[in-house]
Amino acid sequence: MNQMDSVASGESRAGPAAPESAPLIALTHIDVTFGVVRALKQADFAFRTGECVAIAxxxxxxxxxxxxxLSGARRATAGWVEAGDKRFERGYDAETARALGVRCVFQELSLCPNLTIEENMHAVHPQLKGFGWRKRARAIIEAQLDAIFPGHRLSGKDLVGNLSLSQQQMVEIARCFARVDTPVKLVILDEPTSSLDKYTAEQLLAFVRKSAAEGITTVLITHMLNEMLRCADRVMVMRDGGVIATLPVEGLTKDAIIRAMGQFIEGDLTPRERAAAGASTQDAYQWTVGPGQQTTIDAPRGSIVGFAGLAGQGQTDVLNAIYASARGRHSRGRVAYVAGDRRSDGIFPDWTIAQNFDIRSLYDRTRGSWLNAASLRELFDTWARRLDIRGAAAGANILSLSGGNQQKVLFGRALASDADLILMDDPMRGVDIGTKLEIYRLLQDEAARGRTFIWYTTENDELFYCDKTYVFRSGRVTRELNASECTEEALLAASFEEPVR
Incomplete structure (x- = not known):
């Protein structure tokens, strides 16, 4: 049995420390306020040595x-942090957390794109200095990448700005686990697999379990319930700024987690029923794109077409080529794009939430005029309710929202537009399970009305909502799978096949 198989079966899981043992670090009565918004309300939790805690x-x-x-990046308005015999009611900051062995990979990456990987190591480990520091930094980060992501093919000399989003995520994670001077005791991973394909995500989850067995505590924030059940010892459930439940993983089900989150949605989606009805192949979009013009993509109007394969195999490049082609083909520009890398490709960071939403809908093509403010606010309010965008008022800066809520704004912007073709580049990063299910319904409803979606996703489960799926490798399609053929086994096999010539 290989390492990833052992994770899936649970055989490599190290049991959590005994409940009576002293916690590694504890948060008590934590409050955080932003003006009139109370983001945390008397939040309490104690982390044990050598366990994985998932947060839902x-x-x-x-x-x-x-x-x-916990990472020291933000100070609590009230409450305290305890570690061993030390209690911090004030003065708990990033330097203190780092001295305690706390490390964090935030949802938004913090790498400097104009620096190499080894130089990014130096940026967070300034003690790497003096003669030969580059060689030492390169050796540490490459060894850590080898440990977490075997076969990664990255070098410490690579410029970060030239890496794919998935590769940058891998570097950020490896840098977090890398030990330079102080021991790593607790690692916070905020949506760490959101930019990783399934194969690479499996490597990370296997490493997390191995680290737990070696005494490192990992906190895993994820909306992927399978990852919680396979990797965590306990699941902390948060709602409206408080910790409302702690659930042991043994015997836990997805439905129990969703109910605890207060987001249970009745009924199940049946994507293949809609696929069986079929969209007309007589009225279809078609593009020939990719290296040497080798890849032909057919998207029947009113269909949902998926792109799959390992990350960085050209899926985003093909989406971008289709977008450019569609913009040229339709003089009215009836195409919209939902970016996966929202920070660089999606949001306008200096604008408000409403402005970020409105930019696609400012001009009313049906009337040939600019929309008025009242109409735009009504449109935004409608989609904010449908997508459950919460956390700040419409006039607040977009960065005041959580990453998942920012992504909802991008979804609303595309769906509220007049676009009849919508392209989506791994768009569910950081979106909660309840909203995901609602978006799946929206996509199917909109497809039934004649809209066409082309959807690249690193979550194979999402491909089951597609009418057909193109699997990519090296910028070309290895296999085209219809809805009934799209299984986990078929997707994995096609991901490693040679491209069709």
Whole structure:
């Protein structure tokens, strides 16, 4: 049995420390306020040595804010942090947390794109200095990448700005676990697999379990319930700024987590029923794109077409080529794009939430005029309710929202537009499970009305909502799978096949 198989079966899981043992670090009565908004309300939790704690909750529940307090990046308005015999009611900051062995990978990456990987190591480990520091930094980060992501093919000399989003995520994670001078005792991973394909995500989860067995505590914030059940010892459930439940993983089900989050949605989606009805292949979009013009993509109008394969295999490049082609083909520009890398490609960071939403809908093509403010506010309010965008008022800066709520704004912007073709580049990063299910319904409803979606995702489960899926490797399609053929086994096999010539 290989390492990833042992994670899936649970055989490599190290049991959590005995409940009576002293916690590694504890958060007590933590409050955080932003003006009149109370982001955390008397939040309490104690982390044990050598366990994995998953945190579940809707977007805006306070997960990332609580972890910002634990990492020292944000000071609590009230409450305290305890570690061993030390109690910090004031003065708990990033330097203190680092001395205690706390490390954090935030949802938004913090790498400097104009620096190499080894130089980014130096940026957070300034003690790497003197003659030969580059060689030492390179050796540490490459060894850590080898330990977590075997076969990664990255070098410490690589410029970060030239890496894919998935590769940058791998570097950030490896840098977090890397030990330079002080021991690593607790690692916070905020949506760490959101930019990773399934294979690479499996490597990370296997490493987390191995680290737990070696005494390192990991806090895993994720909306992927399978990851919680397979990797965690306990699940902390947060709602509206408080910790409302702690659930042992043994015997735990997805439905129990969703109910605890307060987001249970009745009924199940049946994507293949819609696929069986079929969209007309007589009226279809078609593009020939990719290296040497080798890849032909057919998207029947009113269909949902998936892109799959390992990360960085050209899926985003093909989406971008389709976008450019569609913009040229339709003089009215009836195409919208939902970016996965929202910070660089999606949001306008200096604008308000409403302005970020409105930018796609400012011009009313049906009337040939600019929309008025009242119409735009009504449109925003409608989609804010449908997508459950919460955490700040429409006039607040977009960065005041959690990452998941920012992503909802991008979804609303595309769906509220007049676009009849919508392209989506791994768009569910950081979106909670309740909203995901609602978005799946929205996509199917909109497809039934004639809209076409092309959807690249690193979550294979999402491909089951597609009418057909193109699997990519090296910028070309290895296999085209219809809905009934799209199984986990078929997707994995096609991901390693040679491209069709």
């Amino acid at each position: 909750g809707h977007n805006g529940a306070g997960k990332s804010t609580l972890m910002s307090v």
